[in-house]
Amino acid sequence: MITCIHVSSSQMVIHNEDDKKHTLPDLKKNQMISAKVLKLLPRGNAQLLINGQKVVAKTALLMKPGEQVQLKVLSQKDDIILKLIGPVQKMTTRQISSLVGFFSNNESIPDPADIKIKNVKELLYDMALKSDEPDKTFLPKLIEKSGMLWEKKVAQLLLGNDLSPGIKDKLDMLLKQDIKGNILKELSGADPGRFEALKTAAAFSETLENFQVLNHHSSDSGRFLLPFPIFSESAFSFGQLLIDTGDKTKKDNKDADKLIQLSFLLDMSRLGPLRADFSILKKKMTGRFLLKDEDTCKYVESMIPELKTRLASIDYQVHQITCITAEKKDIQHSSLIETLIKARDNKVLNIVI
Numbered sequence: 001m002i003t004c005i006h007v008s009s010s011q012m013v014i015h016n017e018d019d020k021k022h023t024l025p026d027l028k029k030n031q032m033i034s035a036k037v038l039k040l041l042p043r044g045n046a047q048l049l050i051n052g053q054k055v056v057a058k059t060a061l062l063m064k065p066g067e068q069v070q071l072k073v074l075s076q077k078d079d080i081i082l083k084l085i086g087p088v089q090k091m092t093t094r095q096i097s098s099l100v101g102f103f104s105n106n107e108s109i110p111d112p113a114d115i116k117i118k119n120v121k122e123l124l125y126d127m128a129l130k131s132d133e134p135d136k137t138f139l140p141k142l143i144e145k146s147g148m149l150w151e152k153k154v155a156q157l158l159l160g161n162d163l164s165p166g167i168k169d170k171l172d173m174l175l176k177q178d179i180k181g182n183i184l185k186e187l188s189g190a191d192p193g194r195f196e197a198l199k200t201a202a203a204f205s206e207t208l209e210n211f212q213v214l215n216h217h218s219s220d221s222g223r224f225l226l227p228f229p230i231f232s233e234s235a236f237s238f239g240q241l242l243i244d245t246g247d248k249t250k251k252d253n254k255d256a257d258k259l260i261q262l263s264f265l266l267d268m269s270r271l272g273p274l275r276a277d278f279s280i281l282k283k284k285m286t287g288r289f290l291l292k293d294e295d296t297c298k299y300v301e302s303m304i305p306e307l308k309t310r311l312a313s314i315d316y317q318v319h320q321i322t323c324i325t326a327e328k329k330d331i332q333h334s335s336l337i338e339t340l341i342k343a344r345d346n347k348v349l350n351i352v353i
Contacts, residue, residue, distance in 0.1 A: 010084045011081060011082065011084070012058060012082050013058045013079050014055050014082070015079050025055065026051075027050075028073060028076065029073055032070065032072055033070075033072075034070055035049060035069050036048065036049040036067070036069075037063045037068075040063065044156075045057065045059075046063055057082065059155075061084060069084060095210045096337065098210060102207050103227075103239075104333035104334070116198060116201065117182055117183060119182050120182050120201065123145050123182065124179070124229045124231075125231060126145070127141050127142055127145050127146065128229035128230055128236065129228065129230045129239070130230075130231045138228075139241075145177055146179055146226060147208040148180075148208070148211065153174055154174065154181075157174065183205040186198060186201065187202060211225065214340055217341075218340040218341075222245040223242065223243065224243045225240060225241070225337065227239070227240060237266075237267065239264060239266030240263075240336050241264055242262065242265075242336045242339060243261075243262055244261035244262070246260075259281050262277070262278045262280070263275060263277045263278075263336055263339075264276040265335065271296050272291070272292045273331040274290070274291055275290040275330060275331045275335070285317065286319045286321070287320075289321070289322070289324070291324075292325070292326065294325055297323040297324065297325055300323050301323045304321050307321065
């Protein structure tokens with residue numbers, strides 16, 4: 001389930017048979033090239049200018065007409081396969097700051113009750129972690145409904161259909177099942193008089209897009225950061241989930257058995273800031289909780305036997321779970337975001353089974 005997470009693909013394909021009217025650029029494997037995005041086309045295509053020649057490439061990447069991209073040639077035989085090297089969208093300091101602010105300042109977190117789109121609130125409730133309610137479907141629902149895969153889902157729908165009459169029904173179904181899709185649909189069809197009422201929803205959509213850009217930059221490193229809603233006492237808050245599936249560029253990370261590393265970071269109403277780091281290999285697990293003070297550590301430590309029992313009941317073999325008093329920098333709201341924008345050598349998740 002976790003190993004097939006792809007927030008965004010980093011490849012595009014130029015089919016030789018699709019470009020009979022033009023001579024394809026003379027490219028060599030591993031060559032680095034620069035391309036300009038001329039325009040976006042239907043069915044997940046984009047027109048690019050490569051070495052002065054116009055070509056059409058199939059891609060699910062988020063691209064904008066007029067921008068320059070750096071590409072690497074992976075294959076030039078039957079099809080030309082290109083890998084995005086330079087970022088399609090640069091992650092700005094303002095975007096990073098807005099993501100940190102999303103978690104650190106309650107006033108800046110969009111209040112779902114103020115997002116005047118009924119289905120968005122229903123999706124948030126369905127995705128949310130709820131007090132004392134275990135949810136085995138939490139991660140799949142978070143990935144599918146959070147808006148992080150919206151463009152990819154639309155691209156797959158368009159690539160897999162010839163604009164048949166049923167495609168509108170399929171698109172409507174996607175819209176109902178995706179937070180970002182819901183918001184974009186409402187914004188695109190809104191009367192000017194409703195723009196102010198939908199201001200919070202628009203800001204929330206922009207935050208989701210910033211997360212998409214952040215995850216796109218870190219996709220080759222196998223690390224993804226997902227915000228997740230928490231529902232308690234008739235109110236929502238948001239936590240962070242960092243998933244580390246291993247560097248895709250390393251050969252030893254292409255095997256079936258991978259070390260998966262997870263980090264949760266959230267503010268608990270009674271315990272304060274809490275971070276949980278877990279390493280999972282097959283169904284063998286090691287973990288730790290990082291908490292603000294010794295008293296909180298002792299309380300959480302008293303709950304670990306029950307946690308181990310629950311994990312054993314679903315066939316997880318727990319090697320060790322510990323509680324430690326955290327340094328402030330390790331439980332501040334920016335700590336997981338910083339992990340994604342640092343080099344992999346500066347890993348935070350270094351628990352060994």
